[in-house]
Amino acid sequence: MNGLTISELAKNAGVNIETIRYYERLGLISEPPRTKSGYRIFPPEVIQRIRFIKRSQDLGFTLSEIKKLLSMTESESSGCREVRLFASQKIKEIEFKIRDLQSIKSVLQDLSSRCPDQGPVHSCPIVERLSEGGEENG
Numbered sequence: 001m002n003g004l005t006i007s008e009l010a011k012n013a014g015v016n017i018e019t020i021r022y023y024e025r026l027g028l029i030s031e032p033p034r035t036k037s038g039y040r041i042f043p044p045e046v047i048q049r050i051r052f053i054k055r056s057q058d059l060g061f062t063l064s065e066i067k068k069l070l071s072m073t074e075s076e077s078s079g080c081r082e083v084r085l086f087a088s089q090k091i092k093e094i095e096f097k098i099r100d101l102q103s104i105k106s107v108l109q110d111l112s113s114r115c116p117d118q119g120p121v122h123s124c125p126i127v128e129r130l131s132e133g134g135e136e137n138g
Contacts (some may be wrong), residue, residue: 003041
């Protein structure tokens, strides 16, 4: 049987063995055939699939979103338009997260600027604000 063992696949795809097993459990990659001795033998094209998954994760896609992307690539009815719309939705999510992070940064900068850099920790404006559990109103 021609193909790759799980350790060969992991090495070639740049992931660890547990990642491959996890992707199998999630259905991101198919369970491969086994040899008579029980070893799983993966087809070489699985390397590209795992690299696709990893690059997609690097761009912020969740594993469930990646599963949807993969199904689009395998569907005869999907086209570039569907993928573009899917990516556009992800861009909107990222923009929302950026605004959220900028807001958080602004609050932390304000609190840090109020810190006298001396005195007991319980009188620190950062600790006081965190203890209140509320949001900074500017």
